[in-house]
Amino acid sequence: MTQQTTTKPAPTTDYTALISSLAKDARAAQMRLARMSDIEKAAALRSAAHALRAQKADILAANEKDMAAGRESGLTDALLDRLKLDEDRLEGIASAVEAVAGLPDPVGEVLSTDKRPNGLELSRVRVPVGVIGIIYESRPNVTIDAAVLCVRAGNAAILRGGSEAVHSNRALHAALAEGMAEKGVPEAAVQLMPTQEREAVGAMLKASGEIDMIVPRGGKGLVERVQNDARVPVLAHLDGICHTYIDASADPEMAREVAVNAKMRRTGICGAMETLLIDSDFANGEEVVSAILDAGCEVVGNEAAQALDSRISAAQASDWDTEYLEPKLSVAVVGGLDDALEHIARHSSGHTDVVISSDDKVTERFLNEVDSAIVMVNASSQFADGGEFGLGAEIGIATGRLHARGPVALEGLTTYKWQVRGTGQTRP
Numbered sequence: 001m002t003q004q005t006t007t008k009p010a011p012t013t014d015y016t017a018l019i020s021s022l023a024k025d026a027r028a029a030q031m032r033l034a035r036m037s038d039i040e041k042a043a044a045l046r047s048a049a050h051a052l053r054a055q056k057a058d059i060l061a062a063n064e065k066d067m068a069a070g071r072e073s074g075l076t077d078a079l080l081d082r083l084k085l086d087e088d089r090l091e092g093i094a095s096a097v098e099a100v101a102g103l104p105d106p107v108g109e110v111l112s113t114d115k116r117p118n119g120l121e122l123s124r125v126r127v128p129v130g131v132i133g134i135i136y137e138s139r140p141n142v143t144i145d146a147a148v149l150c151v152r153a154g155n156a157a158i159l160r161g162g163s164e165a166v167h168s169n170r171a172l173h174a175a176l177a178e179g180m181a182e183k184g185v186p187e188a189a190v191q192l193m194p195t196q197e198r199e200a201v202g203a204m205l206k207a208s209g210e211i212d213m214i215v216p217r218g219g220k221g222l223v224e225r226v227q228n229d230a231r232v233p234v235l236a237h238l239d240g241i242c243h244t245y246i247d248a249s250a251d252p253e254m255a256r257e258v259a260v261n262a263k264m265r266r267t268g269i270c271g272a273m274e275t276l277l278i279d280s281d282f283a284n285g286e287e288v289v290s291a292i293l294d295a296g297c298e299v300v301g302n303e304a305a306q307a308l309d310s311r312i313s314a315a316q317a318s319d320w321d322t323e324y325l326e327p328k329l330s331v332a333v334v335g336g337l338d339d340a341l342e343h344i345a346r347h348s349s350g351h352t353d354v355v356i357s358s359d360d361k362v363t364e365r366f367l368n369e370v371d372s373a374i375v376m377v378n379a380s381s382q383f384a385d386g387g388e389f390g391l392g393a394e395i396g397i398a399t400g401r402l403h404a405r406g407p408v409a410l411e412g413l414t415t416y417k418w419q420v421r422g423t424g425q426t427r428p
Ligand SMILES: NC(=O)C1=CN([C@@H]2O[C@H](COP(=O)(O)OP(=O)(O)OC[C@H]3O[C@@H](n4cnc5c(N)ncnc54)[C@H](OP(=O)(O)O)[C@@H]3O)[C@@H](O)[C@H]2O)C=CC1
Pocket: 135, 136, 137, 138, 160, 161, 162, 163, 164, 196, 198, 199, 201, 202, 217, 218, 219, 220, 221, 222, 223, 225, 236, 237, 238, 239, 240, 269, 270, 271, 323, 395, 396, 397, 398, 399
């Protein structure tokens, strides 16, 4: 039987006070969490996985409520697919919790040591970030992935999921909290925002000194809000305007297969290719765009790209900065690597960019000169994923320039402190 959801009621419209109260409870819980051992935290997560399985019926019923409301309000098939839970997906979520429980505890890892000539011994030791606020889209698995990664790394989490997933998130959170509480994790270690009012998101972003880090995971509307309101350090997990550049030396079959996969495997995820750049000296551009068109993708392009296939219509200036998240692609034929690098520098959102080439000089320059969180050679941008990178799970893909870039999992949720051991040294 599901326990009552552990979120606080939200009778207030004073969102600053609400966030302060959540953050104060989170801080106290985080301090207790910080004293829990690796074994205790892992046991709490296994207990949470058990509770998620035990409360399957309640969780799926809550999800069906969200799905029905989503269908009623005309959510697209892609959004409904992200929202949907079923037995297999729920089992996947519970297994991911167990996988995170089995990962080594990052807290306490000694990153470096040094001994100074005066005898001082220095070490840098990994510690939790503290209280982390996460704002994310209507994808219920993120509620659990984000919560368990935070807890495994000794952090408290305040979660603000997308409004379409509100019932699913409450049911998932209730199971998680119940499972973890059985093994001594304080309830406030993971709190769900008790209101969907967007003003409360603004208050979260302004809670400097109370929340240590915010992870915003979403698209344009969220970006704007973050840019206007953020006073708390932000680890941005934002849109993916991902490019693939096909160099003259690319293997034609590889170029075709990778490009089709990068665009069409799942068009709605942030790692999907949105712009294809083709070197004017690549001889098989027509085949590549034809395969993408035949797979059901609409294609717009610059003048030279339009000459490759009559089905390609003219791109507008805004297309080069558009994340379609649907079967639509912009294609530009460019005058070589320098042009491609220039286009990517101007239009990439810093998520994932790819080169297809068999020329080492080209691939090395691309790897070194493209300044995105993930840079790939001869592989699909759809590999941008914590699970695919062997991290167990992910909060998402960090698109900014801070210490944690690309898929963020346990390490990205920690910082470090210097520990200094002396024998009575004084500074001259
Ligand atoms: N880098 C990454 O790891 C990932 C990035 N994404 C990106 O997310 C986008 C798709 O997500 P989408 O479904 O559009 O999600 P949105 O960006 O619309 O929403 C994400 C979250 O932000 C909130 N939000 C949005 N706008 C505002 C605002 N103005 N003020 C306060 N809160 C706001 C939403 O709340 P509300 O419920 O009120 O809408 C929701 O909780 C794509 O751009 C995709 O690339 C997606 C997954 C991973």
